[in-house]
Amino acid sequence: MAEPPPRRRADGGHAERRGPDVDHVDGVRLPELDGAPPKNALPRTLGWLSLALGVGALAEPTPLARLTGVDDSPAAVAVIRAVGARELSHGAALVAGRHPGGWVWTRVLGDAMDLTLLGRALAHRRGERRRRLALTTAVIAGITAVDLAVAVAATRARRARDRMIRISLGVTVNRSPADAYRFWRDLENLPRFMAHLESVRADDLRRSHWIARGPAGRHIEWDAEIIDDQPNRSVAWRSLPGAQVPNAGRVRFLPAPGDRGTEVRVQLAYAPPAGSLGRAVAKLFGEEPEQQVRDDLRRFKQMLEAGEVVRSDGSPNGISVRQQVMQRPAQPLPDTRR
Amino acid sequence: MKATAWMGTDHVKVIDVPDPKLMNARDAIVKISTTAICGSDLHLYHGYIPAMRKGDILGHEFMGEVVEVGPQVRNLKPGDRVVVPFPIACGHCSSCQRGLYSVCENSNPNAGIAEKVMGHSPAGIFGYSHLLGGYAGGQAEYARVPFADIGPLKVPDEIPDDQAVTLADVFPTGYMGAEMCDIKPGQVIAVWGAGPVGLLAAASARLLGAERVIVIDRFPYRLRLAEQHAGAETINYEHTDVLDTLNELTAGRGPDACIDAVGLEGHHGNAAIYAYDRAKQATRTETERPFALREAILACRSGGVVSVIGAYGGVVDKFPMGAFMNRSLTMRTGQCHVQRYTRPLLERIQRGEIDPSFVVSHRMPLRDAPKGYKIFQKKQDECTKVLLKV
Numbered sequence: 001m002a003e004p005p006p007r008r009r010a011d012g013g014h015a016e017r018r019g020p021d022v023d024h025v026d027g028v029r030l031p032e033l034d035g036a037p038p039k040n041a042l043p044r045t046l047g048w049l050s051l052a053l054g055v056g057a058l059a060e061p062t063p064l065a066r067l068t069g070v071d072d073s074p075a076a077v078a079v080i081r082a083v084g085a086r087e088l089s090h091g092a093a094l095v096a097g098r099h100p101g102g103w104v105w106t107r108v109l110g111d112a113m114d115l116t117l118l119g120r121a122l123a124h125r126r127g128e129r130r131r132r133l134a135l136t137t138a139v140i141a142g143i144t145a146v147d148l149a150v151a152v153a154a155t156r157a158r159r160a161r162d163r164m165i166r167i168s169l170g171v172t173v174n175r176s177p178a179d180a181y182r183f184w185r186d187l188e189n190l191p192r193f194m195a196h197l198e199s200v201r202a203d204d205l206r207r208s209h210w211i212a213r214g215p216a217g218r219h220i221e222w223d224a225e226i227i228d229d230q231p232n233r234s235v236a237w238r239s240l241p242g243a244q245v246p247n248a249g250r251v252r253f254l255p256a257p258g259d260r261g262t263e264v265r266v267q268l269a270y271a272p273p274a275g276s277l278g279r280a281v282a283k284l285f286g287e288e289p290e291q292q293v294r295d296d297l298r299r300f301k302q303m304l305e306a307g308e309v310v311r312s313d314g315s316p317n318g319i320s321v322r323q324q325v326m327q328r329p330a331q332p333l334p335d336t337r338r
Numbered sequence: 339m340k341a342t343a344w345m346g347t348d349h350v351k352v353i354d355v356p357d358p359k360l361m362n363a364r365d366a367i368v369k370i371s372t373t374a375i376c377g378s379d380l381h382l383y384h385g386y387i388p389a390m391r392k393g394d395i396l397g398h399e400f401m402g403e404v405v406e407v408g409p410q411v412r413n414l415k416p417g418d419r420v421v422v423p424f425p426i427a428c429g430h431c432s433s434c435q436r437g438l439y440s441v442c443e444n445s446n447p448n449a450g451i452a453e454k455v456m457g458h459s460p461a462g463i464f465g466y467s468h469l470l471g472g473y474a475g476g477q478a479e480y481a482r483v484p485f486a487d488i489g490p491l492k493v494p495d496e497i498p499d500d501q502a503v504t505l506a507d508v509f510p511t512g513y514m515g516a517e518m519c520d521i522k523p524g525q526v527i528a529v530w531g532a533g534p535v536g537l538l539a540a541a542s543a544r545l546l547g548a549e550r551v552i553v554i555d556r557f558p559y560r561l562r563l564a565e566q567h568a569g570a571e572t573i574n575y576e577h578t579d580v581l582d583t584l585n586e587l588t589a590g591r592g593p594d595a596c597i598d599a600v601g602l603e604g605h606h607g608n609a610a611i612y613a614y615d616r617a618k619q620a621t622r623t624e625t626e627r628p629f630a631l632r633e634a635i636l637a638c639r640s641g642g643v644v645s646v647i648g649a650y651g652g653v654v655d656k657f658p659m660g661a662f663m664n665r666s667l668t669m670r671t672g673q674c675h676v677q678r679y680t681r682p683l684l685e686r687i688q689r690g691e692i693d694p695s696f697v698v699s700h701r702m703p704l705r706d707a708p709k710g711y712k713i714f715q716k717k718q719d720e721c722t723k724v725l726l727k728v
Contacts, residue, residue, distance in 0.1 A: 172432070174430065174431050174432045174435065260432055261432065291450060294450065295450060298444075298449060298450075301431075301443070301444065302428075302444045305428060305430045305431045305443070305444055306364070306428035306429075306430055306431070306444045306445075306485070307363070307364065307410065307430075308362045308363055308364060309362075310362075310428070310444055310445055310446075310447050310462070310484065311361045311362060311447060311484075312447050312448075312462060312471045312472045312473040312474075312484075313358075313395075313472060313473060313474040313482075314391070314394075314447075314448065314468045314471065314472015314473070315447035315448055315471070315472050316361065318447055327389075327391055327448070327468040327472050328391075328472075329343075329391045329392065329393030329394050329395075330391070330393075330394040330395055330465065330468065330472045330473055330474045330475070331341065331343065331355040331356070331393055331394070331395045331474050332355060332356040332357060332358040332359065332474060332482070333356065333359075334356045335356065
């Protein structure tokens, strides 16, 4: 019995199935499609700050106590050492941890403890010490504000990443890669087979304006640019900054083995926003966004092979998820519905 | 227009519906002259095929006159008399180009549902559930025919409707069943089922050079047709043991090839065995009653071919895989790729090699469709096939 060939491991943690011939035609790598989004450097910077502070507090607690105005307290050195130890643990987690964004919240917690301690110290001091303490408190309050902002931003970014929907699918079309590329590259053809699109207007060779059909007559519009264009091989596009629903896509046209036309392999990614618009986008793509894209590709294949989108009486508008679930009886449409 | 609609299990009705219109550039509208009720329509009638909706127009065997064509249809014009193949096929996908029209990759707009059930979707079929496209069928006054530049075959005036309409389904299906047996001189072919498809499979096996054809059924009048029109020997499975008789007839070898022309609603001579699958089917723990298929596998000589043209919808139980594998059998199957056969079979009719209309027993007006279904279902009045005249 022959051993089956070893299975390729899909890259990344999400369920992305990639065909064997896909990688070597990569033009541009798109973070949205090809891997982790760019890391935010701020949390790590805060980590280094924590480490510096921690080392300082452990090595030289006495000058630090004088500087902050708590050198009259017998417990000051011990407290500052404890704070230093705590800062070291923040720092280690932030610098070496896998998700520094989350660990910033521990700094926010530490800041809150420090502010509480400082507040109590302020109540019992007068004069020069009180001024130093007030200054320290102001500095810590400022750091707290920065920590809080970074923590909130990191959490939001992670949620957006978790909401990011990535789809990767293929279809085999009995036409040459050149034919398939040409049809797709004319972006104004996309609404002819992509159910959720109302229109795409090509402004020039790179820029285009897209309008998607939202639920309840709502429209979602954005501008996109082609970021990679290899004639007869692949096209990649991305929405321009400011899009309500950031999205990106790539399509590759690979000669199908055995002279069977073209393997059209599509990758799409979009990040639905939170709130009502996000819910609208979710509605737009239905329960199964992957099924919708599969149907889009089916229509693309029909356009190229049969020259038309196939219609029946039960599915008069051609393939669509909703149509397949909500079939009308298989009898001709009344005149009012034509 | 008037059309035969499925209204629920065991209930069809002729109702008024809008006339069909062109939807796409490759469509044609056909004014129907003759349409037929098929054995596989009975599976719909009995409610065994899922995804039917009340009001679905039935019928996938029809012919008539072209009255309107879309701008992309250049080979047909209004006034042409055509017979329409039951599988809807685009003609340009890889499957169509290899002649596998009944698995056209483009003609099922509900392919997503079919994939959930079958892994991949076959072609769309006229009047055969929403699983296979939700196309209005041809038991009506008019029908819209997609991809009219590929499917319909022009029929010369001297060929009567009763012969031509068999080219839509039953004749090509029976013929393909025999063709898949890869018949060599001297071979013995056994056919399970003496409905129109089984009868035409037996007759086609003869045309393709079989030495002997043995037909298995339980209705004496159908077995008589097999004797008269296909020169077949016959076995009535209600009176004799099929495997014993086949072994006896072939001196212990078994038939060289076996054709299953029964499909998912088989019957069995043994009441207990029949009751088992009937009960499983009724509770939908099995969708088929595959007696003919099991028997064909056990009967076939080692190294032979089992050709399956009976319609199946889902999953079968107790499939004799041991016999199938250990005895080097080959199984060949398929909904008929009708478009591949219409012209050559029309030529056989024209040359007088065969008159396939021998399978027709009843002709009645379209408005009597409910009666036609009833007679055909109950096998009353020695019914083999009902044609509806429009």
